Amino acid sequence: MDSSGLWGIDLGGTKIEGVVMNPMNPGEPLHRLRRETGASLGYDHVVSGIAALVADLERASGFKRPSRIGIGTPGVIDPDTGGLKNSNTVCLNNRPLRADLEAALGCEVAMANDANCFALAEATWGAARGEGVVMGLILGTGVGGGIVVDGRVLNGLHGIAGEWGHNPIPGESHPCYCGRRGCVETVLAGPSLERHHRELGGEAVRLPVIVERAAAGSPPAIQTLACLREKFGVAIAAVINILDPHAIVIGGGVGNISLLYDAETRAAICKHLFNAELHTRILKPALGDSAGVFGAARLAA
Ligand SMILES: [Zn+2]
Numbered sequence: 331m332d333s334s335g336l337w338g339i340d341l342g343g344t345k346i347e348g349v350v351m352n353p354m355n356p357g358e359p360l361h362r363l364r365r366e367t368g369a370s371l372g373y374d375h376v377v378s379g380i381a382a383l384v385a386d387l388e389r390a391s392g393f394k395r396p397s398r399i400g401i402g403t404p405g406v407i408d409p410d411t412g413g414l415k416n417s418n419t420v421c422l423n424n425r426p427l428r429a430d431l432e433a434a435l436g437c438e439v440a441m442a443n444d445a446n447c448f449a450l451a452e453a454t455w456g457a458a459r460g461e462g463v464v465m466g467l468i469l470g471t472g473v474g475g476g477i478v479v480d481g482r483v484l485n486g487l488h489g490i491a492g493e494w495g496h497n498p499i500p501g502e503s504h505p506c507y508c509g510r511r512g513c514v515e516t517v518l519a520g521p522s523l524e525r526h527h528r529e530l531g532g533e534a535v536r537l538p539v540i541v542e543r544a545a546a547g548s549p550p551a552i553q554t555l556a557c558l559r560e561k562f563g564v565a566i567a568a569v570i571n572i573l574d575p576h577a578i579v580i581g582g583g584v585g586n587i588s589l590l591y592d593a594e595t596r597a598a599i600c601k602h603l604f605n606a607e608l609h610t611r612i613l614k615p616a617l618g619d620s621a622g623v624f625g626a627a628r629l630a631a
Pocket of ligand 1: 495496506507508509510513515
């Protein structure tokens, strides 16, 4: 590691955040800065905005930038070109972001998507610290995931390792933005659960309200959460049957729902597992909103 510590940038659709971790204690942030991404102003604006943020981190920390900086991005990174695909920040798609950032920053850039950064941060400094194989799930507006093996992100041949959100759930047929039907995301994403609640005759309310109403005894809300439990069991058992991770950490708004961590959900997973018992630790994240930018910094190690 450079004497200036680990530096990470979390590039999001609306904001960019940068962090300098303490060189003496890499799990501790020394300086953090946030900016608007300004994605509507185009690709060149985003690249120069990141360069300006890194210059400001130098001023704030008093350190020179290290020889390598980690960047977390939305979407999937093409392992061959470092270009992005499937990013909802569309101006980034199919552009050679890594090469352009290396030119703009004058240092090496290590890139991973936001789900991989989440998994890496939680595996290194968070809830799954010390576990060998960690699957980090993003269950929010969309459904994604990342895999960390012995402290390293597993990217895979196509850069899609851990993308369980577009596996099919048997019996489901709702259309997905990806062009297929019945994807995990069409059932377990926050907006999908809200849609399901409406289809059951419930009001058009956000997920936290559905959780409150279930606790108060509302039948459509109770049925929606029962569906979450059962379909999560089906979907995650398929992941465990392939990867068999030591720990699973669930990020995103849906991950705040406590029933995902209870014995009944573990039983729902077991019904579809190729094993009599489930020993996998299923964990709430420990780093909150910081996981993305901390994970980006860890990429630089
Ligand atoms: Zn899909």
